[in-house]
Amino acid sequence: MRRLIGVVLILAGLSGLGYIGWQFWGTDWQSARIQEKVRTETEQAWSHGKEPRVKWGNVEGIVRVPRFGDDYAIPLLEFTGYDALHAGYGHMQESAEVGQKGNFVIVAHRTTRNEPLRHMPDLRVGDEVVIETRTHVYTYRLITRGDALRVRFDSGGWVLEELPDNPEPGGVEPPQVPGQRLITLVTCAELFHSDDRLAVFGELQRVDQKAPAA
Template sequence: MPARVVGDNRPVASTQTGAHAATPPSRHVRRLRRRWTWWLGVLLIVGGLGLLGYVAWQFWGTNWVSHRTHERIVSQVAKEWQDGSTGTTGTTGSTGTAGAAVEVAEGNVTALVRIPRFGDDYVVPVLEGTDDDVLAAGYGHFEDAAGPGQLGNYAIAAHRVTHGEPLRHMPELRPGDEIVVETRDATYTYELTTGGDDLVVPFTAGWVVDPLPDNPEPGGVEPDQQQGQRLITLTTCSELFHTDNRLVAFGVLKDRTPR
């Protein structure tokens, strides 16, 4: 490199070899980066709000809608039963019917369930079947199970959380608690023989809705294995959030009062 002379204001030549100084991004590139960053932020916010909205709807919105549905169905059913309307014939098991059902938009209502431990105002309709639409409107009656008061097992299921959550407090049920089932013809009072959290089974455990449930686990929770009983079985999710397990409670008919 040539020596600089005092007073020489010329810039010093670069001594870098084989490399170039970094070139700052152009204004266009910077603008694109800012735009993509802005849109990414918007998408994250919208996605977060959508997720919060979905959770709010599932845990609060569906409950509000289902409670209104319960009230409407109960009112309609009570009126039709009082008026003696014929309604439609409900299929309540292979052993026959337990009175005529009331047809509503959600399906055929064959009974109303009251559980005194859950409060004097607790009353939830029972509809035929156990698909999502039915369970959003109340209890679902397993179609191959016995009807209310019939020989065998009157098996019903309901949500523990969301869609009115009829069995949210099932773990609070104790042996001796009453389950009252009202139909057009009679009121059936069952007494629980097991607690609401005494038995947890996988959702594939079909034996719990058999005419006489027989637990395959030696010494497991099950009803008295006496033949000729009139049983009731309640099933719901074992946890408040998603689970493949079910809580199951058994009871036996103690009283029938004609309407």
């Protein structure tokens, strides 16, 4: 009986390790394939003047961050639930549209799901975040560092507001000027479980219209 219990405990431990391994490595592999597929289908649809339709949600664009490398190109989907984050970034529905006045908020995983924002703390003031859509390319310039602002999950909702106003005196926030065209990136603060979030702010610098599809 003791031997049987020992075997059961070992198998349970291995199952737990397998689940953890899948979460941290298996989902990376899975989501890397999903994101490549969504990006390819999006670019093909754009080349025909169409908006893409994929099973993970409505694709709004492709996110590029030069700080993360020349080949960094992650799909951006309307955030209707965590399934959308399998395919890349999620655009918070209650926030502004890309390029519009207000606060354009996008979120992504820091671990698992191909880790789009694993290196969020490496972002620096002046770095660019580029959002490509079917018709335009929007270039935002960061005005805070990627590691400068850490907020609690249950009390950091102010970073999603139209004009984020830090309740902490002297805390990190964008210039308090109404009518700005802001971007906010949000992800987990830690590589493992965390109730904190990192947030970084940027402002729109340039909008370039793309040539019409052939």
